[in-house]
């Protein structure tokens with residue numbers, strides 16, 4: 001790129017968050033560059049859990065099926081106390097009827113990054129490896145960025161927007177003087193990818209609750225392949241040359257039985273922090289993923305949250321870059337995603353403190369009460385569904401967002417503006433088969449779902465080429481599904497490209513849709529970038 005040319009978006013960091021943003025921008029025809037200071041993709045598994053909401057997004061990207069082939073569905077969690085089996089929590093189909101992917105998928109971060117990277121290459125785009133952002137200067141119209149290359153030389157580029165997907169030590173965050181308050185947890189953790197045999201229930205999560213903490217065994221692809229996570233025994237802390245063998249002895253003692261390790265392909269120790277950026281935006285720079293929030297791995301939320309930060313920002317950047325919407329639309333990124341990060345930190349912190357605390361009460365809860373309560377509670381379908389909604393991230397909503405408008409007449413229990421539109425299986429073409437509505441949605445456009453009334457006679461001019469309409473008739477084929485989802489008739493739901501409801505009302509009216517687009521999203525008020 002010549003120094004005089006300007007790129008629309010610079011994505012800093014090609015971890016899962018940066019790769020997701022790159023894919024979403026590529027699909028929407030936005031020009032961008034994606035750089036990473038490393039020499040190539042990460043080969044560490046790190047995050048392991050892929051949540052249902054992420055799989056729904058993967059399905060639009062065309063990588064969900066491959067992910068399912070490579071990963072393992074978490075069918076159950078087996079709780080062990082001091083080496084003895086205590087309870088089993090069934091996890092298979094936890095979210096039946098709530099998502100096409102009613103389970104947690106165990107698929108390593110390296111596989112996720114590979115799938116996202118391959119998809120990006122299909123758009124003819126390569127990550128520029130060995131390229132580190134080391135400086136930036138913002139002006140009203142652009143950002144001038146200094147990049148360091150593999151040979152140590154530097155170059156300057158101009159870009160309209162910078163997406164800081166550059167992880168916990170984010171340079172984009174630091175260079176914009178955005179605080180990252182929080183603290184490290186006291187304990188040091190270890191993570192090991194092993195081949196092991198023992199009493200673990202194959203292909204399921206095995207959770208060993210101990211007086212002094214826990215060990216988690218995640219089943220990985222291949223035979224007897226387990227990822228183990230746990231607290232490093234205090235006497236092993238601070239040892240520079242620490243190898244898995246030293247930890248294996250402790251794990252064997254805790255787990256008991258005939259646990260035998262044949263191999264360890266990756267071993268690492270780390271301290272976990274809980275921190276959140278004070279702001280997610282500074283003028284033309286945004287923070288996403290670990291650059292914006294880090295927390296304990298409880299509930300396998302970290303990578304998934306970053307992926308969804310990217311999904312939230314991408315469609316907004318696309319509308320602004322194409323001149324359809326003004327830059328003010330981008331304010332909604334922070335307004336919607338900062339509360340998500342805030343809640344995530346609070347909940348993971350509470351759970352994590354209970355799991356790792358050395359206090360007597362916590363130890364009793366952990367080893368005597370937790371497993372019984374968890375197993376008992378998960379026997380109730382309502383609790384199971386609530387847990388699934390929360391952990392799978394399908395329950396994340398932006399009801400308070402300025403982009404959310406629920407008209408009067410929509411019942412309390414019905415999906416509201418800001419909610420992820422529920423998964424429906426309905427007859428869309430009269431006399432046709434029952435179809436998965438999610439598979440029909442086009443996530444590069446807005447989707448208008450019209451229930452029990454005629455569609456708009458013409459597309460609103462503001463949305464020309466950007467709207468797909470789906471009519472759901474209220475007949476015997478669809479009635480049960482609409483009742484189950486609390487969707488009233490007549491009604492209409494205008495979905496944003498990310499599947500969240502923007503506008504919902506009873507009587508569909510073109511003028512109402514146009515007013516929503518103008519007032520809430522600023523359509524027709526754009527000035528160039």
Ligand SMILES: Cc1cc2nc3c(=O)[nH]c(=O)nc-3n(C[C@H](O)[C@H](O)[C@H](O)COP(=O)(O)OP(=O)(O)OC[C@H]3O[C@@H](n4cnc5c(N)ncnc54)[C@H](O)[C@@H]3O)c2cc1C
Pocket residue numbers: 012013014015016017018035036037038046047048049109131132133134165166167168169170171172191268270288289290291297300301302303304306
């Ligand atoms: C040991 C370990 C275990 C974990 N286990 C789990 C788990 O079980 N579940 C879970 O959900 N999460 C887990 N996590 C967290 C999870 O890995 C992160 O949430 C996830 O990687 C965030 O993705 P990201 O793309 O935002 O950031 P990263 O994956 O950190 O990617 C950031 C990228 O930016 C690049 N970069 C940084 N600075 C620059 C710069 N100045 N210029 C150019 N490029 C730059 C880096 O090279 C990197 O590739 C774990 C993390 C660790 C370290």
